[in-house]
Amino acid sequence: MAISRPMLLVFLLLILIMTSQFEWRQQLVDLDMTASVTPKQLQISREEAVKEKIILSQEKNIQRLKELVRNLQQQLLQCKGNNKTNDTLNRLTEHVFELERQQILED
Numbered sequence: 001m002a003i004s005r006p007m008l009l010v011f012l013l014l015i016l017i018m019t020s021q022f023e024w025r026q027q028l029v030d031l032d033m034t035a036s037v038t039p040k041q042l043q044i045s046r047e048e049a050v051k052e053k054i055i056l057s058q059e060k061n062i063q064r065l066k067e068l069v070r071n072l073q074q075q076l077l078q079c080k081g082n083n084k085t086n087d088t089l090n091r092l093t094e095h096v097f098e099l100e101r102q103q104i105l106e107d
Contacts, residue, residue: 003011
């Protein structure tokens with residue numbers, strides 16, 4: 001069954017028109033759905049986006065604060081260690097001075 005070239009072109013043109021109509025209808029449905037979103041709903045979604053950004057920012061700040069607390073705890077432990085060392089050195093120094101005084105008094 002041989003179809004003439006002009007008939008084939010007309011057939012393809014009809015298929016093209018039908019599919020384009022379907023695509024246009026789908027786009028119109030999408031536009032209708034978009035238009036059905038009220039300004040109040042848009043405002044709510046914007047507010048939710050802003051709230052989400054604020055929450056993310058606060059979470060970042062909390063992480064920074066936790067890191068600062070960890071660093072301060074480490075510094076405090078180091079200071080406590082240094083104080084113990086200093087206390088030990090002070091006691092040793094006092095002991096040495098006491099021994100020197102005793103030695104001077106004995107002489």
